[in-house]
Amino acid sequence: MGGASPSGCLCSNSNDLEENKSKSPINAAFVFIKPHAVTDKVKKLVQARLQANGITILKEGDIGGEEIDEKRLIDQHYYAIASKATLLKPSELNVPADKFKEQFGIEWKDALAQGKVFNAMDACKKLGLDADQMNAEWSKSKDAKKLVKFGGGFYCGLVDTASKDPIYVFNGFFMAMRSKFTKPGSSIHFYSVEWDPKKLSWADFRGKVLGPTDPADAPADSLRGEVLAQWQDLGLATKPNVGDNAVHASASPFEGFAERSNWLEMPISSDSFGKALLSVKLDPETMKAWSVDPQVNIAPDKKGSVFDALEDLDVESCLSKLVELSKLNR
Numbered sequence: 503m504g505g506a507s508p509s510g511c512l513c514s515n516s517n518d519l520e521e522n523k524s525k526s527p528i529n530a531a532f533v534f535i536k537p538h539a540v541t542d543k544v545k546k547l548v549q550a551r552l553q554a555n556g557i558t559i560l561k562e563g564d565i566g567g568e569e570i571d572e573k574r575l576i577d578q579h580y581y582a583i584a585s586k587a588t589l590l591k592p593s594e595l596n597v598p599a600d601k602f603k604e605q606f607g608i609e610w611k612d613a614l615a616q617g618k619v620f621n622a623m624d625a626c627k628k629l630g631l632d633a634d635q636m637n638a639e640w641s642k643s644k645d646a647k648k649l650v651k652f653g654g655g656f657y658c659g660l661v662d663t664a665s666k667d668p669i670y671v672f673n674g675f676f677m678a679m680r681s682k683f684t685k686p687g688s689s690i691h692f693y694s695v696e697w698d699p700k701k702l703s704w705a706d707f708r709g710k711v712l713g714p715t716d717p718a719d720a721p722a723d724s725l726r727g728e729v730l731a732q733w734q735d736l737g738l739a740t741k742p743n744v745g746d747n748a749v750h751a752s753a754s755p756f757e758g759f760a761e762r763s764n765w766l767e768m769p770i771s772s773d774s775f776g777k778a779l780l781s782v783k784l785d786p787e788t789m790k791a792w793s794v795d796p797q798v799n800i801a802p803d804k805k806g807s808v809f810d811a812l813e814d815l816d817v818e819s820c821l822s823k824l825v826e827l828s829k830l831n832r
Contacts, residue, residue: 532761541737571684587622587673605650633681640674760793
């Protein structure tokens with residue numbers, strides 16, 4: 503691979519070996535300000551708080567809504583939800599036929615054959631609805647108990663607009679989420695960051711520096727807590743909430759790797775955590791597949807989320823856990 507060799511490999515150059523010994527594994531995350539909170543004052547606040555906590559900003563910049571839409575960046579980011587709403591067609595989904603029939607009174611295969619089922623994006627085109635209108639129709643279906651949950655982030659609803667024949671729609675709620683990132687003039691402002699895990703744990707990075715998902719529960723000196731307290735002075739149009747909570751950050755080193763691959767198109771061989779994955783002989787294709795958070799074996803007789811299994815682990819523990827999971831899934 504040239505240059506300084508990855509730790510764990512045989513090195514012919516003693517200077518490279520000594521250099522590797524002196525290097526401590528580093529935590530690396532992807533952070534971005536959500537579109538509703540992208541103001542100059544929020545950018546300055548995020549930069550200051552990251553640096554005050556010993557976090558180095560390697561790169562920052564803006565990614566516009568048009569690019570996010572065209573490259574389906576937010577769809578990949580929320581893959582578990584978006585795969586059903588925008589990325590895959592109904593025929594490609596693993597729909598529990600028994601639950602579908604129990605809820606809607608029609609066989610899944612018949613509904614599919616009759617062309618009555620759509621992902622959320624195609625449903626908007628079919629019904630002539632924009633994202634907010636689809637969200638309103640989805641809410642009506644929910645209130646009318648015409649929804650069924652197949653699994654985490656996997657829903658189907660019977661949408662009846664009265665002006666068109668009713669159709670079955672997957673994850674109709676996602677279009678409103680997506681539109682916040684893709685509407686013209688919107689953008690995210692990102693930071694690719696790293697820090698020493700001996701000085702700041704990943705758990706504290708998320709819990710204390712970033713703050714919990716709900717800003718109302720966030721410490722006053724966390725980023726989400728500060729934005730909530732100062733939202734008007736910071737130039738936000740509305741008060742932050744659970745969905746619009748100002749700032750996103752990776753939940754683990756592996757999630758950071760996945761997000762840099764998606765948002766920055768970072769090759770595995772150029773990414774700091776990607777190099778670490780290669781150094782412990784983890785299969786690049788498997789790691790790419792796991793970057794969209796599939797259900798895998800997390801114990802001999804148990805499946806679960808890859809991301810959940812790695813949440814809040816520092817870099818060395820995260821690598822060790824990935825090796826363990828890789829063995830379980832051979």
